Every structure is written in structure tokens, then in C-alpha cells.
Amino acid sequence: MASRIPPPEVFRVKTVQVACDGSGEISPALGHPRVFLRIDEALGFVECGYCDRRFVLEGGPADHKRA
Template identity: 45%
Template sequence: MRDPNQTGYTPHAIAGITPDQRVMVDRRAVPCDGEVAGALGHPRVWLRIEGHEVTCPYCSITYVLKDGAGGDGHH
């Protein structure tokens, strides 16, 4: 059964449980391999920021689109 706290592949942040690690980015398509978290990492996945942010389903790092960025929407 799908976890009700997830939508698609991006989990909803849960206060006190989900690490609050946020990385500011300039593009809507971002790679994540967990290395920013300082752990051993995970398989590289490409995440797509549809709105303002996206959270990695492996390591819970949240990538936040910088203000005025994201003009690569056609790619």
C-alpha cells in the first residue's frame, strides 16, 4: 500500500522527522545522489521541480528553486 504521506515519488516533509536540508538551485531539473547529505549516498536520480521545490524520495534533501530561476521549463 502506498504511504499516504507521499505524493508521486516526493514525500511530504514531516516536522521533527524529515531532515530539514535545503539546497538552492538554478534549474528545474536537478540530480541527487545523496552526497550533499554527507552520507554514503544513493543511486543518482533526476528530480523535476514543478512548483518551487522538490524533495528527494531517497534522502529527503529538498531542492528549492531560486527566485527568478527556472527558465529551463522547455527542457
Template identity: 55%
Template sequence: MTAQTPETRIVDSYRIACDGGEGALGHPRVWYQIPADKGWVECGYCDCKFIHRDFEGKV
């Protein structure tokens, strides 16, 4: 049995929402603020990593 690696998404906004993206199988919608100095944030539910476009390839 293999574990799935968390998804990584490149985004254009520093304020993002995550709902798991799987309809009824997802999770409650939560909002995150990507820190301008860090450039990324991870969802506390599904571990999806959101990277701001300005930090793509640097994280």
C-alpha cells in the same frame, strides 16, 4: 539521540539530480523536475529539499 534535519538546497535549474552527496554512502543518482507552480521537490531517498531560486523565501 537526535534526528538530523534534511538538507535544503537552493538551485538555479528546474531539472536537478540527487545522489545523496556522500560518495559511497550516498544513494543511486535520481533526477527530479521541480514543478514550476510549486517551486520545490524532495528527494525520495534522502529527503533533501530542492528549492528553485525564484521561490527562495516563499516556500
């Protein structure tokens, strides 16, 4: 069985719609085109197709920091 490589970054968010441009600590000019992503509430997360960042819905099924 192949091991799954974890995402490079995980962001916990409060909304099901997010935008990603690959920037952060780098200039947006060095990222990728801005894409708008929608979290499937049954999964609780979505991953960016460009940079593989994972956006996890707070309190959703993929949120392992639920209190």
C-alpha cells in the same frame, strides 16, 4: 494537527532539473543511487525520495529568501 518535520537539508538551485545521490560531505559510495528530479514550477521545490533533501528553485514560490 501533526507538525511537519523540516527537510534535513535545503539546496537553492537555479534550474528546474536537479540530480541527487545523497552525497555531499560524504563519499557518493555511501549515498544512494543517483536520481534526476524535476521541480514543479507551481510549487517551486522538489524533495528527494531517498534522502528527503529539498531542492528549492531560486525566485520561485517556495524560495523564502527572495529579494
